[in-house]
Amino acid sequence: MMEGLRERKKRRTRQHISEVALGLFVARGFDDVTIAEVAAAAEVSVNTVYNYFESKEDLVLPPDEASPQRLADIVRARGPGESAAGAVLERLRQEVRGRERQVGLSPGFGRVLEMMLAAPTLTARLEGLGRRMTDTLAAELAEETGAAADDPLPRVMAWHIGSLHALVLGDVARRATAGERPEVIAERVLELLDTVESMLGERVLTYAVREGRPCSG
Structure with a gap:
C-alpha cells in the first residue's frame, strides 16, 4: 500500500522533530533541554511535539523502534x-x-x-x-x-x-x-x-x- 500525502507529511514531521531533539540533547545534555526548546527549534508547537511523542524519552527511544516486541x-x-x-x-x-x-x-x-x-x-x-x-x-x-x-x-x-x-x-x-x-x-x-x-x-x-x-x- 502506497504512502499517502498526509501520512508522508506526518512521517517527515515526526522525523524532523526527532532529529532536532537529538541534536539538542547531544549538544547540551538530555536533562538540560526542555520540550518547549525542542518545539521552538523544530518550529512547531509544544502540542505538536506531544502529538508525535508521548514523553521526552520517546524522542530518543520511540516505542516503534525501541520495542519490547x-x-x-x-x-x-x-x-x-x-x-x-x-x-x-x-x-x-x-x-x-x-x-x-x-x-x-x-x-x-x-x-x-x-x-x-x-x-x-x-x-x-x-x-x-x-x-x-x-x-x-x-x-x-x-x-x-x-x-x-x-x-x-x-x-x-x-x-x-x-x-x-x-x-x-x-x-x-x-x-x-x-x-x-x-x-x-x-x-x-x-x-x-x-x-x-x-x-x-x-x-x-x-x-x-x-x-x-x-x-x-
Whole structure:
C-alpha cells in the first residue's frame, strides 16, 4: 500500500522533530533541554511535539523502534527450518552488515549513546527494555512450543537469546563510544556473532525450529 500525502507529511514531521531533539540533547545534555526548546527549534508547537511523542524519552527511544516486541517479532517472522536462536543471529548479521540504526551503527551514534548513558531516565528505560524483550520472547516461545506453565525451558532459551542480543548491542556501544568507525565496528561484531554461534550448544541452536523445509536458494 502506497504512502499517502498526509501520512508522508506526518512521517517527515515526526522525523524532523526527532532529529532536532537529538541534536539538542547531544549538544547540551538530555536533562538540560526542555520540550518547549525542542518545539521552538523544530518550529512547531509544544502540542505538536506531544502529538508525535508521548514523553521526552520517546524522542530518543520511540516505542516503534525501541520495542519490547523486537526479539519476539524476529522469532515470529522466521522461515521454515529456522530455529528461534538462528533467526535472531541472522537478523543481527543483516542489521550489522547494513549498518542499521537498530544495532547502533548509524553515523554519529557514539555521541548519541554518550548522551543517553548520562541521562538516568534513559538508562533506566534501556535496562527495562532489555528485560521486557526477554520476557516477551519467553511468552512467545512458550506459546509456540505448547510448553506447560511451569516449564522453565522457554524462559531459559529466551535468556540465552536475550543475552546474545545484549552482548552484541553492548559491544557496538563500547566501540562506538571509543570512536571506532562503523565499518570497523561491523567487521568486529560479525566476528563476535560467529564466536557466539560457535559457543552455543546444539539444544539452543535447534530449539523451536519452524516446521517445513527451508527455501532453497
